[in-house]
Amino acid sequence: MTDTSSTIRRVTGEELLATAYPLQDYAFGATPVAAAPQADGWRRSLAYREDNVTLVSFTGAEASATAVGIPMRQHVRGRTLPMLGVSGVATHPAARRQGHVARLLTRLHGEMRDSGHVVSTLYPYRMSFYERAGYVGFPKPRSIRLFPDGLHRIRHAEVPGGELSLHRIGTAFDDYHRFIEQLLGERHGFSVPPRRSVTELRDSDSHWVILARQNDEVAGALLYRTNGFGHELQGSRFLSRGLAGRVLLLQWLGLHAEQYSAFTFELPPDGRPDLWYTDIRYTDETKIASPLHSAPMGRVLSVEGLAGISVGSSRVRVEVVDDPFVAGTWVLDGTTGELEVNSVPTRSGGAGSGSGAGSGSGTGSGLPTATLTSHGLAALVYGVLDPAEVALQGYGKIDAEAAQALRTLFPPATPYLFASF
Ligand SMILES: CC(C)(COP(=O)(O)OP(=O)(O)OC[C@H]1O[C@@H](n2cnc3c(N)ncnc32)[C@H](O)[C@@H]1OP(=O)(O)O)[C@@H](O)C(=O)NCCC(=O)NCCS
Structure with missing residues (x-):
């Protein structure tokens, strides 16, 4: 007789390759792909995920569902608190709608709370699913497509002590990360994953980063990739501390006004580019739609x-x-x-x-x-x-x-x- 009772336990190292990773791959990846190179890629990624807590629900010996807890830090009203970031939630299709994830979440919340995590956040595939686990919606950051029109207006704005430097992220990671840590100390809701996991950004070295400094202090940063002459510059998060950082970053984008048709980036939910400069032209492409375009959620x-x-x-x-x-x-x-x-x-x-x-x-x-x-x-x-x-x-x-x-x-x-x- 097959054993159909389920048990939950923590999985680490090589065992992840036979349990949690295939479930997550089927849930989130473009599948199937050739097994051998995939296993090599998973093995390489293990080092970056060492801090994560991966729980797997087993039905007999089979892995049925998984959920990952990332030990992060989050700024909440002036204090930086230990935060659980919930990720990689997936159930084998044959085991869905049996309560695996509901049980995994309760267990993950309990274990992470007991190890000192005060708050938890996640990006839901559907809000009502996680509402049941006590989460409430946050405002969604804004997806902006900025067009070059009018950018020349900001070209001659004086920023005393201001300077810009372009790097590949592989060489400027430490400066970039220090800036992120500074924002963690200042901005409500801001969160940072464990250092070990963010070094993947450095090692993959597949982004440019423009650093804006004022009086030698980083005041703005934008990670980006370009996708060809006449196309667009695809920015990640447009991060600035105050006016100087923002103006310097915009001046950098302005230097590409004849090279790209648009610049895309994310702004905080309360970002208001409307009055950044006269004749600004942008579209706000912020979208809320399950399962890919969700706003984050959080709980205590x-x-x-x-x-x-x-x-x-x-x-x-x-x-x-x-x-x-x-x-x-x-x-x-x-x-x-x-x-x-x-x-x-x-x-x-x-x-x-x-x-x-x-x-x-x-x-x-x-x-x-x-x-x-x-x-x-x-x-x-x-x-x-x-x-x-x-x-x-x-x-x-x-x-x-x-x-x-x-x-x-x-x-x-x-x-x-x-x-x-
Ligand atoms: C989303 C997903 C993780 C849910 O996993 P699951 O193990 O089926 O989750 P649960 O069984 O706890 O809950 C799923 C639903 O089944 C219902 N359910 C739970 N036990 C049940 C039971 N015994 N009988 C009938 N329904 C049940 C739950 O109430 C829930 O209902 P809802 O659709 O109204 O929310 C799974 O469908 C999946 O892997 N999807 C693809 C990847 C994905 O979207 N991951 C989430 C990223 S945030």
């Missing part, structure tokens, strides 16, 4: 782990429901400007835990009180929904007083995830 894995993020001056009691990781009653105190989190003991006497400075805020009775789902909590922490919208979307019950307190505690914000995985 540990409420205590949020202690210390920058918040507004307000106190509120939240009861988080329907979630295995963040359920409980919490007093969230922002009176010092940094979030203090106190768990309210349950009636059965379960110990309440506190984190952050100062003494516990007790049971918080008398404070404005809201009921939130995991999505509601994440929406407020990341700043993507107003409390009134949280309630409207069915992510909580929030009266007017609690809504005001939560609005003050978690002012609106626009997370820019940056890393794609």
Whole structure:
């Protein structure tokens, strides 16, 4: 008799080549391809993925489904937090719709939360699938196609101390990566994968990077490839710290105005090129469509782990429901400007835990009180929904007083995830 019970365990090294990789290849690749060169490619990639946690669900001896946890870091309201990036989720077609991935996600969330990951993000193939696992949508970064018209207007703009240098990424990776790390410390929502995995970008050496410096400090960077005279320059993320970086990068693109028909790149979701210069011409090609053009999603894995993020001056009691990781009653105190989190003991006497400075805020009775789902909590922490919208979307019950307190505690914000995985 065949054994049809499923077990989940972590897989590493060579075993990935016979379990997780074929499932992911069938799910995401153009298949089939010749087996031997493919196995060589997979083997080469192992070193870059060593930090990842790959869980595989086995039915008997057969690998049925897999999910990967990438240990990343993310900036959330002034603090850099350990973040789980969920990736490589795939089930063999014959094993689909049996709950493999639902179980894998619960296990991955639990293991990664227990090893200190406070938040989690992913790029969904369909939002409602991951909504069930407690995730809420983020705004989508903007895909911009910029045409050369008008770029000459910015050619003579003075940037004191400004300079541009072009490199292959293989030679300028360290400067580029330092800049990314700097943005991680500054920009809400920004995330960076483990260094070992990003060195693949350096080693594949298949991009140009233009670095814009002001007074010797990198202020802007754009990774790109070109695809032939008269075609387009395909940029990756257009990254700038302030005006100097942006103007210098645009001046660089302007030097190609007669070489390419357009420049494509990604801007943060709140990027507004409209007034960059007079006569600008661009199209916003941002698209939301399953399964390829999804906006990212995020969730909280540990409420205590949020202690210390920058918040507004307000106190509120939240009861988080329907979630295995963040359920409980919490007093969230922002009176010092940094979030203090106190768990309210349950009636059965379960110990309440506190984190952050100062003494516990007790049971918080008398404070404005809201009921939130995991999505509601994440929406407020990341700043993507107003409390009134949280309630409207069915992510909580929030009266007017609690809504005001939560609005003050978690002012609106626009997370820019940056890393794609
Ligand atoms: C998307 C994918 C990973 C889902 O894997 P799965 O193991 O089938 O996932 P689950 O079984 O947990 O859930 C799938 C659906 O089956 C339903 N389901 C789960 N157990 C079930 C059962 N016993 N009986 C009937 N339906 C069931 C779930 O409710 C879910 O329903 P939904 O379509 O309404 O969301 C799989 O279809 C796949 O590999 N697709 C291609 C790659 C891909 O898109 N990966 C995701 C990238 S983000």
